[in-house]
Amino acid sequence: MKRVLSFLVLCAMLCALLLSASSCGERNDTIDPALLKGEYNQELAGTTLKVYNWGEYISDGAEGSLDVNAAFEKLTGIEVVYETYDDNETMYSNLVSGANYYDILIPSDYMIERLIREERLEQVDVASLSNYQYIDDQYKNLYFDPDNAYSVPYNVGMVGLIYNTTMVEGTIDSWEALWDETYSGNILTFNNPRDAFALAQLILGQDVNTTDHADWDAAAELLKEQSPVLQDRVMDEVFNKMEGGNAALAPYYAGDYLLMKENNPDLAFVYPKEGVNIFCDSVCIPKGCQNYDAAVLYMNFLMEPEVALANAEALCYASPNTEVVSHEDYTYKDNEILYPAEEDMPKVQWFHDLDAETVEYYETLWVDVINS
Numbered sequence: 001m002k003r004v005l006s007f008l009v010l011c012a013m014l015c016a017l018l019l020s021a022s023s024c025g026e027r028n029d030t031i032d033p034a035l036l037k038g039e040y041n042q043e044l045a046g047t048t049l050k051v052y053n054w055g056e057y058i059s060d061g062a063e064g065s066l067d068v069n070a071a072f073e074k075l076t077g078i079e080v081v082y083e084t085y086d087d088n089e090t091m092y093s094n095l096v097s098g099a100n101y102y103d104i105l106i107p108s109d110y111m112i113e114r115l116i117r118e119e120r121l122e123q124v125d126v127a128s129l130s131n132y133q134y135i136d137d138q139y140k141n142l143y144f145d146p147d148n149a150y151s152v153p154y155n156v157g158m159v160g161l162i163y164n165t166t167m168v169e170g171t172i173d174s175w176e177a178l179w180d181e182t183y184s185g186n187i188l189t190f191n192n193p194r195d196a197f198a199l200a201q202l203i204l205g206q207d208v209n210t211t212d213h214a215d216w217d218a219a220a221e222l223l224k225e226q227s228p229v230l231q232d233r234v235m236d237e238v239f240n241k242m243e244g245g246n247a248a249l250a251p252y253y254a255g256d257y258l259l260m261k262e263n264n265p266d267l268a269f270v271y272p273k274e275g276v277n278i279f280c281d282s283v284c285i286p287k288g289c290q291n292y293d294a295a296v297l298y299m300n301f302l303m304e305p306e307v308a309l310a311n312a313e314a315l316c317y318a319s320p321n322t323e324v325v326s327h328e329d330y331t332y333k334d335n336e337i338l339y340p341a342e343e344d345m346p347k348v349q350w351f352h353d354l355d356a357e358t359v360e361y362y363e364t365l366w367v368d369v370i371n372s
Contacts, residue, residue, distance in 0.1 A: 028065065028067055030074060032306075037131055037134075040075045041076070044077065044291070044297070046077060046078075047294055048081055051104040053083075054086075055084040055235075055236045057084070057155075058315070059307075059314035059315070062314070065310055071307070072298060075301075083100075087191075087192040092114070092115075101286075101290055103286075103289040104285065104295050106283050107281065107282070108279050109279055110144065110352050110353045110354075112145060112150065112284060113145075115284065115286070119287065121285065121286055124150060124151075124152070124299065129300045130300060131301075131304055134305060134308070135152065135321065136320050139280060143350065144353070153280055155281045156279065156319075157255050158277065158279070158348065159276050160251070160252070160271045160337075161177065161269070162249070162251070162257050164264075168183065172272075173270060175203050176203060177249055178199065181229055184228070186247050187249050188230070188232055188233070188242075188247045188251075190252075191233035193363055193365075195251070196223060197216070197220075197366070198277050198349075198351070199251055200222040202349075204219060205274075208277065220365040223369045224369055238252050239256070239259070243260050244264075255315055257337070258316035259315070259316050272346075273346075274347070275347035280320070305327070309324045309329075309330060312324045312332065313332075316332060317338070318332075318339060
């Protein structure tokens with residue numbers, strides 16, 4: 001009898017564990033309808049929306065966060081097919097190759113400027129987007145979309161320098177630290193030409209949008225001088241390397257630093273004195289999309305205050321959504337890295353779309369740099 005009771009108790013314990021595991025694995029895919037500002041229905045249920053976004057760039061249900069795509073699917077019945085890329089140039093190449101179609105893109109400012117110039121984006125009537133009212137005016141009418149005809153802001157931020165205080169002596173205030181032989185083999189840099197060149201250009205006091213070949217040549221030579229001290233050129237791999245204490249220094253986006261610091265409190269961050277790149281990533285609809293109406297609905301959904309708040313909390317980027325920034329429960333509303341006071345704002349430069357000849361020139365130089 002005792003053996004039977006023990007068996008029954010064991011079964012009960014296993015059931016409890018299975019139920020617990022199942023519960024822990026459930027996605028948070030529901031938003032209280034009372035909190036939604038826009039109107040949503042099931043008229044497009046059964047259709048597909050293909051989204052192309054940066055890696056690790058949406059609240060996906062991890063650690064109890066809102067699974068934004070799953071919530072949209074549940075609300076509308078539209079299936080979201082979600083793909084990611086590492087940088088703007090990869091996104092652009094895949095888009096123009098014609099191998100795939102996409103209904104939603106989330107590129108950076110200068111790439112949006114290029115896509116508009118090349119007539120690769122659909123126009124969007126922002127007046128039809130009920131949640132556009134929550135976009136802060138300072139992020140409207142930006143240089144890359146002056147009439148707000150093709151894009152709606154998703155995230156804003158700046159690039160800075162992350163360093164491990166257990167591996168770096170003192171404080172850092174210059175991009176030149178990424179060339180310091182003291183940290184040879186422990187230095188990371190960007191694995192894309194525009195961001196990597198910008199670091200050298202800022203040190204040299206150049207305009208990051210220069211079209212002078214001599215400027216690009218000088219920046220390329222400086223990048224070649226950096227090659228011997230590098231551990232690696234990375235994009236999303238920076239998370240594992242910096243969180244794991246496997247590198248001392250890395251340039252990266254401010255929001256991502258905050259995520260890394262949660263897993264490694266030894267990390268510190270600075271906006272270097274030479275200046276930094278400021279950016280705005282925005283939601284666009286590419287020409288050739290196959291579900292325009294669903295794309296517009298998704299655009300509006302991403303501007304929902306509760307959705308934008310979930311993204312702001314999960315991604316740690318500065319939000320262009322006024323309802324997020326003013327929300328009493330927003331973790332980062334007073335964060336000095338995301339929202340520096342005017343007197344603490346670093347010198348900034350926006351990337352602009354450059355003419356095709358200049359782009360071809362620096363991309364050729366980049367091949368020489370990475371092979372140096």
